[in-house]
Amino acid sequence: xxxxFYVLSDTNNAVYQFSMSTAWDLSTSSYDSVSFSVNSQxxxxxxxxxxxxxxxxxxxxxxxxxxxxxxNLSTAWDLSTASYSSNSLDLTSETVEIQDLAFSSSGDKxxxxxxxxxxxxxxLSTAWDISTATATGTTFSIASQDADMRTIAFxxxxxxxxxxxxxxx
Numbered sequence: 001x002x003x004x005f006y007v008l009s010d011t012n013n014a015v016y017q018f019s020m021s022t023a024w025d026l027s028t029s030s031y032d033s034v035s036f037s038v039n040s041q042x043x044x045x046x047x048x049x050x051x052x053x054x055x056x057x058x059x060x061x062x063x064x065x066x067x068x069x070x071x072n073l074s075t076a077w078d079l080s081t082a083s084y085s086s087n088s089l090d091l092t093s094e095t096v097e098i099q100d101l102a103f104s105s106s107g108d109k110x111x112x113x114x115x116x117x118x119x120x121x122x123x124l125s126t127a128w129d130i131s132t133a134t135a136t137g138t139t140f141s142i143a144s145q146d147a148d149m150r151t152i153a154f155x156x157x158x159x160x161x162x163x164x165x166x167x168x169x
Contacts, residue, residue, distance in 0.1 A: 004077050008048040008059070013039040015048060015057070017079040036079045041069040041088070047101040051128045057082060058130070060098035060112065066091040068101060070130045089130040094120045100151045104158055113152040113163065117143040
């Protein structure tokens with residue numbers, strides 16, 4: 001609803017929660033004094049995303065071991081209720097340095113952008129549950145647009161993909 005946003009710190013290995021008194025207006029934001037450490041799972045977190053209902057959070061590790069970790073929030077969008085679900089997804093053989101994650105609106109597909117120039121598609125047999133994930137072998141290269149992809153997003157109906165990089169070719 002645009003009243004919260006989250007910041008992932010790869011220095012502190014934690015997620016920080018902020019609120020906005022006016023939806024989507026950063027000038028009305030304040031830190032909620034709520035953070036959640038992912039240090040037990042990831043010492044180099046790079047990617048953060050949530051399920052559409054805010055009850056699951058996912059963190060992608062951005063080092064030599066490319067894992068996605070799943071966390072449960074007992075109260076939607078409230079980091080103070082987060083806990084590690086013990087579910088992780090190993091994408092080490094698929095990618096190098098996960099930079100961002102995005103789900104399809106239905107939660108049955110996960111897309112991982114890596115520091116190079118490829119988007120990797122993963123299918124989930126149970127929506128939003130990464131323990132049911134299988135890499136599809138489907139990838140998409142943006143090498144002709146950028147050699148160092150950093151972020152990925154999709155139009156809500158899945159018909160458009162947007163990427164941003166740091167090294168425009």
